[in-house]
Amino acid sequence: MIEFKLPSLGADMDQGKLVEWRVKPGDSVKRGDVVAVVDTSKAAVDVEIWHEGTIYELVAEPGMTMEVGTVIATLLAPGETPEAAEAAKRARPALTKVSLREEALAVATGTTQAAAGERRRVSPVARRRAAELGVDVDTIPGTGPHGAITLDDVERAAAEKKAMPTVSGDRGDKQAEMRRAIAAAMSRSKREIPHYYLSDRVPLWNATLWLQGENAQRSLTERVLMAALFLKAVSLACEKYRDMNGFYRNGQFEPGESVHVGVAISLRQGGLIAPAIHDVQKKSITQLMLDLGDLVKRARAGSLRSSEMSDPTITVTNLGDQGVESVFGVIYPPQVALVGFGRVAEQPCIVDAGLRIIPAVTASLAADHRVSDGHRGALFLAEIHRLLQQPGTL
Amino acid sequence: MTDEKIRAIVVETLRGIAPELDESDLRSDRPLREQVDLDSMDWLNFLVGLHQRLRVEIPETDYRKLTTLDAVVAYLAQKGV
Numbered sequence: 504m505i506e507f508k509l510p511s512l513g514a515d516m517d518q519g520k521l522v523e524w525r526v527k528p529g530d531s532v533k534r535g536d537v538v539a540v541v542d543t544s545k546a547a548v549d550v551e552i553w554h555e556g557t558i559y560e561l562v563a564e565p566g567m568t569m570e571v572g573t574v575i576a577t578l579l580a581p582g583e584t585p586e587a588a589e590a591a592k593r594a595r596p597a598l599t600k601v602s603l604r605e606e607a608l609a610v611a612t613g614t615t616q617a618a619a620g621e622r623r624r625v626s627p628v629a630r631r632r633a634a635e636l637g638v639d640v641d642t643i644p645g646t647g648p649h650g651a652i653t654l655d656d657v658e659r660a661a662a663e664k665k666a667m668p669t670v671s672g673d674r675g676d677k678q679a680e681m682r683r684a685i686a687a688a689m690s691r692s693k694r695e696i697p698h699y700y701l702s703d704r705v706p707l708w709n710a711t712l713w714l715q716g717e718n719a720q721r722s723l724t725e726r727v728l729m730a731a732l733f734l735k736a737v738s739l740a741c742e743k744y745r746d747m748n749g750f751y752r753n754g755q756f757e758p759g760e761s762v763h764v765g766v767a768i769s770l771r772q773g774g775l776i777a778p779a780i781h782d783v784q785k786k787s788i789t790q791l792m793l794d795l796g797d798l799v800k801r802a803r804a805g806s807l808r809s810s811e812m813s814d815p816t817i818t819v820t821n822l823g824d825q826g827v828e829s830v831f832g833v834i835y836p837p838q839v840a841l842v843g844f845g846r847v848a849e850q851p852c853i854v855d856a857g858l859r860i861i862p863a864v865t866a867s868l869a870a871d872h873r874v875s876d877g878h879r880g881a882l883f884l885a886e887i888h889r890l891l892q893q894p895g896t897l
Numbered sequence: 898m899t900d901e902k903i904r905a906i907v908v909e910t911l912r913g914i915a916p917e918l919d920e921s922d923l924r925s926d927r928p929l930r931e932q933v934d935l936d937s938m939d940w941l942n943f944l945v946g947l948h949q950r951l952r953v954e955i956p957e958t959d960y961r962k963l964t965t966l967d968a969v970v971a972y973l974a975q976k977g978v
Contacts, residue, residue, distance in 0.1 A: 719957065729937070796941075
């Protein structure tokens with residue numbers, strides 16, 4: 504039997520609330536299939552499965568809030584029979600006890616509470632939530648097994664109590680939650696990662712000319728932005744300087760096998776999310792533009808995939824559109840580097856021993872001293888600089 | 898198409914990108930991108946939206962003409978949409 508655990512959704516998202524299952528017991532699934540939707544403080548995330556098999560049991564129920572790593576479903580491996588799975592389950596009774604969390608556990612083991620007398624059956628998570636929301640559990644109906652009061656019952660009662668909850672109120676809660684999540688991840692980053700910072704002014708004369716030439720021939724829908732060149736240049740430099748690309752986990756650096764670039768995207772109502780474009784080093788500029796457009800759209804609509812949240816091996820932030828000259832970022836753990844681009848603006852530059860006014864950008868690097876040092880970082884930035892001088896080769 | 902009609906389509910397209918946009922806060926003679934906080938991807942999506950609704954091509958060299966809401970409307974009107 505395969506245990507499917509709630510995958511990581513990024514450093515600032517250590518738990519999620521199951522919104523719905525997209526599969527049912529008996530369904531066959533393969534790697535990459537979306538099996539569930541989980542709501543986080545930042546976005547609703549389509550959870551992808553990384554096993555092949557048949558869904559056996561859905562352990563988690565919609566409405567439950569689960570920590571990353573919680574077993575949320577079990578699967579039969581290809582060829583495995585339900586009988587074998589049951590035998591395996593009996594042999595390991597701890598599975599259900601450990602993996603079923605709070606609410607489900609309380610409901611499933613209602614007997615322990617029955618022994619306690621006339622008390623209503625209330626799951627711990629529902630009781631806690633009831634206290635938070637000021638709901639009296641003795642006054643609300645329970646829809647769980649044996650009339651147990653579930654988290655949903657409490658939340659429904661609270662919603663009914665609160666006359667017409669306003670949209671702005673909900674949004675305010677979500678905002679506060681997101682801010683807390685970002686604060687937690689960034690505090691961890693600043694506490695654990697010894698950052699060093701470098702910057703370099705990169706002339707973009709060639710890149711600007713190349714873009715103008717390309718875009719003159721392309722229809723509006725296929726037009727390319729400088730941002731796509733930045734992403735590609737960073738990914739190619741990562742292939743050469745592998746100590747900028749990957750994860751620092753359990754006291755050591757694990758280089759990324761591919762370059763999945765997290766793109767910092769500001770959400771219009773506030774907040775920030777940095778989901779990945781996968782395998783950037785292998786993609787054409789045209790493909791990257793399509794992927795980037797799609798990612799921005801989905802990030803803002805709150806519809807991302809779990810792999811996009813957990814996979815980025817490096818992050819790129821592009822704050823130039825907001826007019827700043829440069830940006831020095833905070834590394835998103837467990838990544839080890841972040842590249843920032845400021846505003847593309849006309850600047851005086853020395854080109855071929857002459858002074859010229861050309862478009863240029865300040866590229867910056869924040870990197871992890873546990874993995875690399877300034878010398879390597881400088882070579883990495885120089886490589887990005889060099890790649891951007893040859894836009895046709897990107 | 899009348900200027901009013903064009904303007905309505907432009908605002909609707911903007912709202913597709915910036916759902917929080919309050920039209921009454923929009924000054925039609927002030928820089929559009931700053932007011933609506935459009936980054937270069939938003940700007941491109943805005944133009945693609947206009948292209949899809951009005952079947953108009955907007956070459957990159959014309960971007961500098963599209964400064965304000967009034968300017969965008971005038972540009973589109975002059976394109977004969």
